[in-house]
Amino acid sequence: MLKLIKLEIKKFKLFNYYKGVLIANLGFIAFLSMIYFLERNDGNIPFENFEMAMNISSAAIRTTFIIFAAVLIVKLIIDEYKSKSIEIMFTYPIGRKKILTAKLMIVVAFTFIMVMSSTSLMAGLLYFAEAQFDIFPVELSFQDIVRNVYVNFFYALATAGLSLIPLLFGMRRKSAVATIVSAIFLATVTSTTSDNINLFSIIAIPVSLGVFGILIGYLAISKIEQVDVI
Amino acid sequence: MTYIIKTNNLTKIYQGKEVVSNVTMNIKKGEIYGFLGPNGAGKTTFMRMLMSLVKPSNGEIIICGEQVTPTSFELLKRIGCIIEYPVFYDKLTAKENLDLHCEYTGYYNKKEIDFVLDLVKLKDTEGKAVKDFSLGMKQRLGVARAIITKPEILILDEPINGLDPIGIKEFRNLFQKLSKDYGMTLLISSHILGEIEQIADTIGVIKDGKLIKEVLMEDIREENTAFIELKTNDVKKVAFEISHTLGISNFKILDEATIRIYDMKASEGEILKTLVVKDILVEAITRKNHSLEDYFLRIINGGGMNA
Secondary structure, X not given: OHHHHHHHHHHHOHHHHHHHHHHHHHHHHHHHHHHHHHHHHOOOOOOOOHHHHHHHXXXXXXXXXXXXHHHHHHHXXXXXXXXXXXXXXXXXXOOHHHHHHHHHHHHHHHHHHHHHHHHHHHHHHHHHHHHHHOOOOOOOOHHHHHHHHHHHHHHHHHHHHHOOOHHHHHOOOOOHHHHHHHHHHHHHHHHOOEOOEOHHHOOHHHHHHHXXXXXXXXXXXXXXXXXXXX | OOEEEEEEEEEEEEOOEEEEEEEOOEEEOOOEEEEXXXXXXXXXXXXXXXXXXXXXXXXXXXXXXXXXXXXXXXXXXXXXXXXXXXXXXXXXXXXXXXXXXXXXXXXXXXXXXXXXXXXXOOHHHOOOEHHXXXXXXXXXXXXXXXHOOOOOEEXXXXXXXXXXXXXXXXXXXXXXXXXXHOOOEEEEEEOOHHHHHHHOOEEEEEEOOEEEEEEEHHHHHHHOOXXXXXXXXXXXXXXXXXXXXXXXXXXXXXXXXXXXXXXXXXXXXXXXXXXXXXXXXXXXXXXXXXXXXXXXXXXXXXXXXXO
């Protein structure tokens, strides 16, 4: 399996995506700083506390990487079907399930690692900013940080699972557009925040969406061995 | 006789239509099997079934003595193929594509990459992405990919599509070499008769999903000799004269005005002379080589002899 994953990475030169990831992270920093400075100039308190700042940044991060994951799904799966190179893959002495599992694992692992590391980066920067410039009106405690790590880990896991949901729409007609559009929709719905509350804050929603995503991934590969490739 | 590929009543139904219907095909080890048929006859679907890309609706496939099931992946190691249009990872070079192919098939003799690229005359394409290749070059690369791991069986769907005449000749030699030197078994489909007849040992003709004929090339060659066709206003007299005066017995009266002489011991000149002397009017006399093309066209148009 590890070898299949390595070959996929080599085949699509996936490490070249580091540029996109870098730009996205710079974007998050810029986004958060912008909110901070604009609000402050208006005489408002930009972030009431650490948690609020983290909520905003993790929503941005989630949105970005759900869409990023959809781009990967298109590249690794939908495009292979469209260009018919999946036929070549299926004439190799490797189970079809294994081939597709490797691809889905890349998507899930990528999303998890990216969400986790980007949120950690933001948390670190916020902690640093608080220490240096005292950006929050309330004191930032160690417990806040620990709690945040737990929450982030859990959110990253849920996001990784739900990143497979666009597969449901994309695989039907092997459509790149359907995949990306459903990802944008999903990202918007789960991240729209009002009064510091979004769908992701209601614990049942990220859990069920994450499980649903994994289920879709499973369904996409469960019958692949019986299917004709035309 | 050992058959390396055997199908029994292989059938594929798409939306209620039998695309491949009850095909029982036997391919001997080491032979070149030419698979002929018009466009849309079911050649590609049949070959896809052999590669497990398409699952049969009915019937069975036995390759190397093993029955093919939806999960017999190991068997695929022993088969190299080009199905329809050769597909590659377009942004990669020829070498990178072959390298990936070797990795996926579990073949680690990377020196072979240069060897096969040389074999199909693609050695000087270094650094060029496959998307910039012509159809002919892709076809060559397709063959290179199919043969690099030295599989026992080669399944080639229209491999000469898009090749120039020189390329076609090179491929013909290559296929013969693979069959003779490496003992590979080749199943080659085509709708171009001329190509198949030059290399195939056995020919299978498919029409409307049915295998209507499976014959050895040797047998067809014997069956199909040249003949002289004669047009006259009195076939009976002609028949009488050629059998009595010239002693020819192998001829056939086609209709009231045409007669075909299969016995080639008398030349056109001799026949003409005999008939003119007897005052029989000859409107036309032509020598024809009843080519394989005619033979197959007759089979395909006639719906088959043993269908």
